[in-house]
Amino acid sequence: MVFVDSYPKTSKLVRSEFLVSFIALGIGALFGVIQALHRTGVFRGFVSSADYYTILTGHGVLLALVFTTFFIAGLFAWAVTNSLERELPQRIAWSAFWLMLTGTVLAAVSIIGGIVGSPSILGHDLEADVLFTFYAPMKAHPAFYIGAALIIVGSWIAGLAYFKSLWEWRSENPGERIPLQTFMVLTTMLMWYISTIGVAVEVVAFLIPWSLGLIQNVDPLLTRTLFWYFGHPVVYFWLMPAYLVWYTILPKLAGGRLFSDPLARVVFVAFLLLSTPVGFHHQYTDPGIPSGYKFIAMTNTMFLLLPSLLTAFTVVASVEHGARQRGAKGYLSWLRDLPWDKPAFAGCMLAGLMFAAGGFSGMINAGMNINYLIHNTIWVPGHFHLTVGTAFALTAMAISYWLVPQITGKKLRQRGLAVFQPYVWFVGMAVMSNAMHRAGLAGIPRRTAEPTYDEFAFEGVAGTVGEMRLQIAIGGFLLFVGAAMFLIVMADTLLARRGGTLSVNSNIPEPLSGPDHSPRILDNYKLWTAIALLLIVIAYGPPLASMVADGLFAPGSPPIPV
């Protein structure tokens, strides 16, 4: 039975969420290629250098916040429904969707205001040239902060729908283990609830009243600390859904099954525990924070490598098992016997490969003192275009080739484009990201319209600055082509008529080592949440206490236009 026929209501929800996410991806990708051409000086005719930052804000917000959150909401709705075999509570799930959409429109309109002359709306200039980190005291239109808050609150309510579904399932299946996909979704959502408290307090308690003029000052160090309390776990909010795909769907696409259910649960619990008490590693070079707290964040960050390293083992082992089931032999030649011409499989594998590279550059970022070399250089976006920009984004696109037919009942169209698309993305990202990393080693900064100065010139460490610029421009262009190919496939599939029998289905094979082998304590959410909170109190309690000891709004800054 096709998913859309078994669960028509949830399928409609997933379709709506994917649609918003794909529109955000399209606009975000267009903004991306404009930036790549502008900052490398290849073509600066789209926008002025002052408006570059509006485009940059739009790129970050639409891709890192909107594309991701809506796609994840859709994927999670499918995963919970599929593994608990029941429709989601519709009223809750749809209110979440509409809240998030309202927030998205508010934020998008405020950003776009910046390129149409910042008209005054309700007594404030309509603009939000503050980038997706919106560090105070740079001020955006209040609608931008309200929009951001609505997206977050909407995602909380979406999570409530998953939990409600589990509670209903529990009452009908007492004593059974939580199915793996639902376990992964709920563990991710618990991590998300804990970590979004930081940004919610920042926006609701400080930035909204401050941008409306209800309070005069905010403390820039306190607000950015609250942002980064959320700013690192958010990357795991992007990554854990990709892991859900790699653990539960990818082995099946390779022709096999997951190696170990217990280890998958251990990995997700480790993320719940360690994702949040690490935020100070984004503030290694901040004044006003004693070095000792940075050291604690560094050690926690390093241990956060563990679940990802375990994932590398389990995913590769599961895929190898799949290849051997298909008759492959040899130590490495089994790699040849994988379905590289299936876009869902190829995309997930290439995304995983690139994530390995991104993991290693992340280890450099996490290295407290070597971080001096690359902090706020273009190395950093070079890194996260491998992680959120490929590990997440390419996995999302790849799994859409598999999932969208099931939530529509329509066969995938434009297969030829789809088969090549993951490779175009992979090559584009390899070209762009390697050059960004090397340019970062030369000290070239991120977040700038024109990385050239009158007073001095950058010198390449490995390769020349001109060659790096060219690679960034070419890579950025290829990525835009890759995004366009994906969107053409999706548009054609969504607009097509239903007909024929699908070659894919949502049945997930039982793992080689099933949940019966794993200790039941792994499913004890109360225990893990309590430990996670305790670790946060240790990492954040004393520094936050000292920041607010002199008053919540001091040392204070009034809003400053950009």
Add this chain to the structure above:
Amino acid sequence: MQVHRFEKVWLGAAILLIVGFIATIAYGSVGVGVGMVGDSGGQISAEAVQNGNTGTQFDDPGVVKEDGQYVVYVVARQFQFSPGTGDTPIRVPAGENVTFRVTSADVVHGFSVVETNINTMVIPGQVSEVSARFNEPGTYGLICHEYCGAAHHTMGGSVEVVPPEEYDMQQENIDQSADDAQAQEEADQ
């Protein structure tokens, strides 16, 4: 819970790698002395920095000698460093310990001397304090590496590191010429 033998080996190797990373970083901090930017710079009122009435050296930023040490006071504001940008490079002697104290008069900025370990955020209300020694004379690039507004990309400058013997001489020359100018002005009046 059954864990495969290969999984155990992999887990052991992963933990070894992590502990190794932490050990090298700890050695870098304690052994080699690559210290982090901390809270040693203290706090300051951003409004007072903007108005030039902090009652500290930030009201007249530049290089001073405090207890025999060179200290550079820098104020960052949209879109300049005082000193640092345009025709006012930061001038320091080679081979001497130099402490930079940097703060912001408006929004969040960055303070990065290209190809060195001097790399810190500049946050309104806080003073960033970093120490360094330039072994090689020459001109180093200075940039604001945090987006600070529409003309952020123009916020660059330089640090001029001069041999210590020349440095003192040039300082005297500057002081001398300043005295001369003042004398001239007085004479004109």
